[in-house]
Amino acid sequence: MDQFLLVVEVVLRGLFLGMLYALLASGLSMVFGVMRVVNFAHGEFLMLGGFLAYFLWSLGHVNPLLTIVIVMPVMFVAGMVVQRLLVERVVGKPVLSSLLLTFGISIVLMNLAQYFFTTNLRGIPYMGEPAQLLGASYARYTLLSFGIGGVLGTVLFSFLRFTSWGKAIRATSQNAEVAMACGIDVRRVRMVSFAVGAALAGAAGVLAAITSAVYPAIGSIIILRAFAVVVLGGLGSIGGALLGALLIGVAESAGTFYLSAEVGQIIAFVVLIMVLLVRPAGIFGARVEA
Amino acid sequence: MTEDSAILQLRNVTGGYGKKQVLFGVSLVVRRGELVAIIGPNGAGKSTVFKVAMGYLQPWEGLVFLNGQGVRSLPTHERVARRMGYVPQGRVVFPDMTVDEHLDVGAWLVKSREARRRAKEYVFQIFPRLAERRGQKAGTMSGGERQMLSMGRALMAQPTIILLDEPSLGLSPKLVDEVFQHIETINRAGVAVLMVEQNAAKALRHAHRAYVIDMGKNHLEGSGKQLLDDPEVRRSYLGG
Ligand SMILES: Nc1ncnc2c1ncn2[C@@H]1O[C@H](COP(=O)(O)OP(=O)(O)O)[C@@H](O)[C@H]1O
Ligand SMILES: [Mg+2]
Numbered sequence: 001m002d003q004f005l006l007v008v009e010v011v012l013r014g015l016f017l018g019m020l021y022a023l024l025a026s027g028l029s030m031v032f033g034v035m036r037v038v039n040f041a042h043g044e045f046l047m048l049g050g051f052l053a054y055f056l057w058s059l060g061h062v063n064p065l066l067t068i069v070i071v072m073p074v075m076f077v078a079g080m081v082v083q084r085l086l087v088e089r090v091v092g093k094p095v096l097s098s099l100l101l102t103f104g105i106s107i108v109l110m111n112l113a114q115y116f117f118t119t120n121l122r123g124i125p126y127m128g129e130p131a132q133l134l135g136a137s138y139a140r141y142t143l144l145s146f147g148i149g150g151v152l153g154t155v156l157f158s159f160l161r162f163t164s165w166g167k168a169i170r171a172t173s174q175n176a177e178v179a180m181a182c183g184i185d186v187r188r189v190r191m192v193s194f195a196v197g198a199a200l201a202g203a204a205g206v207l208a209a210i211t212s213a214v215y216p217a218i219g220s221i222i223i224l225r226a227f228a229v230v231v232l233g234g235l236g237s238i239g240g241a242l243l244g245a246l247l248i249g250v251a252e253s254a255g256t257f258y259l260s261a262e263v264g265q266i267i268a269f270v271v272l273i274m275v276l277l278v279r280p281a282g283i284f285g286a287r288v289e290a
Numbered sequence: 291m292t293e294d295s296a297i298l299q300l301r302n303v304t305g306g307y308g309k310k311q312v313l314f315g316v317s318l319v320v321r322r323g324e325l326v327a328i329i330g331p332n333g334a335g336k337s338t339v340f341k342v343a344m345g346y347l348q349p350w351e352g353l354v355f356l357n358g359q360g361v362r363s364l365p366t367h368e369r370v371a372r373r374m375g376y377v378p379q380g381r382v383v384f385p386d387m388t389v390d391e392h393l394d395v396g397a398w399l400v401k402s403r404e405a406r407r408r409a410k411e412y413v414f415q416i417f418p419r420l421a422e423r424r425g426q427k428a429g430t431m432s433g434g435e436r437q438m439l440s441m442g443r444a445l446m447a448q449p450t451i452i453l454l455d456e457p458s459l460g461l462s463p464k465l466v467d468e469v470f471q472h473i474e475t476i477n478r479a480g481v482a483v484l485m486v487e488q489n490a491a492k493a494l495r496h497a498h499r500a501y502v503i504d505m506g507k508n509h510l511e512g513s514g515k516q517l518l519d520d521p522e523v524r525r526s527y528l529g530g
Contacts, residue, residue: 175384
């Protein structure tokens with residue numbers, strides 16, 4: 001029985017961890033699906049969202065949870081601007097151009113953050129009291145962040161599945177030429193997809209600031225996990241990204257618990273390699289699905 | 291400038307891909323309510339003509355008019371907003387989207403919910419088979435069904451002209467007849483049709499007028515019947 005509860009705890013911790021990856025990876029995957037651009041700067045949107053939440057809370061005395069209501073629209077607009085001014089230029093260009101561009105944006109944002117915010121860790125102490133769940137005790141913020149992630153994931157899924165903008169995004173990723181023949185302005189679709197991805201990454205940043213801490217390099221570290229998740233789930237597949245994220249989260253949690261923290265750090269990539277050996281296209285296809 | 295009744299007009303269009311020239315001067319006109327066919331050998335540049343007409347490809351020289359207005363550099367989605375419909379070659383669909391979702395996306399420009407509902411009803415009336423498969427993903431449908439889905443999707447935006455690129459290619463003889471019936475139905479409802487067809491004899495029999503395009507140039511034109519009786523057309527394009 002104890003053994004069983006322990007497994008439950010390891011899985012739950014994995015799911016909690018995976019939710020953060022899911023928020024990041026779903027946006028990354030959507031952007032890739034719609035414009036075939038791998039966005040190396042996606043993690044920096046998480047970092048900026050986290051810092052914005054931290055300063056809204058520490059300087060503006062905004063309730064940590066409410067910061068998400070400010071961070072997401074701000075990151076949405078920031079995403080629109082970055083897409084229109086920079087990323088749009090490399091759509092349809094050789095993959096090296098887009099890699100260099102987004103990698104460059106990533107480095108610039110990270111260094112600006114270091115310059116203005118220093119390399120200090122900034123965490124928001126909030127809902128730290130423990131709560132019992134299925135025989136183990138978790139900080140309340142862990143459960144809270146899982147809940148918020150779940151709500152956002154559900155909203156994204158419904159957006160893609162049921163709204164006309166969501167359908168336009170999926171159509172564009174499956175066949176941009178036919179989407180144009182439907183009267184869709186695919187440039188606007190690319191801008192909106194990128195902005196939605198940035199907003200989700202910003203939300204992940206808020207959750208990171210509440211559940212642990214943010215610092216300038218957090219984006220470049222966590223993005224590697226998100227890449228593993230995206231490739232695992234199938235480039236462009238949102239459903240795949242969500243599943244892949246939870247799978248990686250659980251694998252990481254199990255690796256840390258049963259083996260060692262170091263193993264936990266690399267387990268995402270081990271799982272990735274194993275899955276790709278069996279299914280080279282990832283768990284799902286290579287289009288924006290929901 | 292152009293005739294009043296002309297919906298689409300191309301005048302001396304040249305163009306190609308990168309440095310490779312494909313079109314060496316193509317002119318054509320489609321008037322309100324007409325059914326016009328383009329025939330010609332493989333690789334003659336027929337699909338390229340459509341890409342220029344739709345704005346996927348910029349012509350190097352020449353003019354494109356839509357309802358009498360020059361649209362040389364108008365983006366594709368704005369041409370669609372001006373009631374041009376396009377069904378690309380190869381029955382291209384969104385493989386992971388259902389029939390219903392296709393029609394929803396096709397109605398992207400139709401803002402009123404009521405108008406969208408009516409458009410869908412109309413499409414289901416023309417293609418009852420689609421109504422039976424509303425929830426099916428396009429990627430799992432047969433070639434004939436995908437062709438009908440493509441046409442239905444294009445009709446959702448209520449075009450005044452629709453460009454069909456090889457609508458009967460690769461279909462069984464029975465389905466070919468069915469597709470031509472559908473094209474007649476659409477045309478009789480008042481939609482001008484410009485179609486490229488490999489199935490030249492059938493296309494000429496259905497078309498009011500037709501163009502023969504060869505090596506990126508206008509070669510012949512006339513009524514469907516004239517071309518059908520033309521010895522050269524019979525020899526070179528109808529296989530005897
Ligand atoms: N995307 C493209 N890039 C380069 N060449 C192309 C492209 N599409 C078509 N072509 C070339 O242009 C010529 C005309 O093609 P197309 O317009 O498709 O002919 P048709 O539809 O009459 O069979 C062919 O030689 C073809 O190889
Ligand atoms: Mg062709």
